[in-house]
Amino acid sequence: MDVPAEALPTARDRFDRMYTVLRNRICLLDYPPGTRLSEEDLASEFGTSRTPLRRVLVRLESEGLLQSVHGVGTFVTDVEIGELEQTYQLRMELAELLGVLGPNPPDPALWERLQALSIEVRALANVPDARRFGELNVDFFHEFHGITSNLPLRDICERLFLKTSRIWLKSMAAAQIDVAKEVRIFADEIDEVLRALAIGDVRSAALIHRTHISMSYTRMRLASRKL
Amino acid sequence: MDVPAEALPTARDRFDRMYTVLRNRICLLDYPPGTRLSEEDLASEFGTSRTPLRRVLVRLESEGLLQSVHGVGTFVTDVEIGELEQTYQLRMELAELLGVLGPNPPDPALWERLQALSIEVRALANVPDARRFGELNVDFFHEFHGITSNLPLRDICERLFLKTSRIWLKSMAAAQIDVAKEVRIFADEIDEVLRALAIGDVRSAALIHRTHISMSYTRMRLASRKL
DNA sequence: TTTCCGCCTGTTGTACACAACACAGGAATA
């Protein structure tokens, strides 16, 4: 019988690691839309050759976050205003579905994580930091989607969120929206959601979430109109 | 000024071609779930090396149609009953959304194509053929999704449909469901949908579609229960 | 001055050889 033995990193682990890192960099604006990525540089950064890296890039391209052009480069995509609106409308409807299809009151572990996030966001209100805000957003959405047991729905909500995340952060920066204020609104959303979940009202939690998606989109539109 | 000159196949064209061919083979049961695909064989079939082919496989894997295992092989995925039910429930809700988000009455070209499909399906009723049935299904769904102008929604509906298509065809074969009967039901759905669209009632067309998704899932469940 | 052509550079795309891996079959051993 072998010792359990630290499972050493397999090909899939490396892939997941590279994928997560790059996706976060894109979604958190470390690579703003339009940025050109160098396969060579990224490969050497991750200590591999271009071949495994390209697998990651292909995946990110299939999710609409990247676009490769032969002989030119690999670019972080931007999103035009029309598609953004369609995506937000769809996200609102899907948010509502989160409370309808297989409502799944949080188990203790999930509850724990959501409360921990609430505390972290409150703490962030004092020292606003747009990037950290984005990170907590990603984390919260990820955990929140656990309120449905419908896996395909979770996946879709997550992908659509990640696709709009960076545009939202970008417009926040461009319109000089008050980060501290957004953080407070976000903290309030989490607490509202937690109150609903505390009494097992998953449907209401989903509707609260939907409301906040709608309002954050509206704030974004108003702010960009002022420019 | 150059002659328009037959654009010769670029890398992207080759990719699209291979992707479409393989996806159809998976969704139409030419490669039933569990089939092992040989990268070597497929590469030589398409007249390329493994490298460009693998790009296609990675994409299909990211869509959940394939799964590659190091040192073992690349396999067509199967879907367990639980996820299938979740997917169908989600598809029903999304079908309804098709009539709500950006309802888009068909333009003459789309109308033409839908009517042509109606005729083809009617013709098929006389000479039942499961694979051709699957093909027409894929075509119809693709065109039908044009009733919404919401592109992300279209994409999602299409992907979810393709993911369940082969399972449905497979269970039809396994339970020895009468193909001719299914074809007639399908033809009736198309005609109902066309009647709704003829008077510009996109919402009703979407609800009719939703109804048929629901009923076809129920028939599938009943048939598999009898086994 | 303007336009056009060709070269040069840097990028992604492709081919191929080899490494890492899983699994089956058989031989050696308890």
Place this chain on the structure above:
DNA sequence: TATTCCTGTGTTGTGTACAACAGGCGGAAA
């Protein structure tokens, strides 16, 4: 006989060299 290990075979994963391609620059010609 049962078990264990080893090795052979076939698969996917990786590294690397090169091809295909786009775009910019510069010089020549109109």
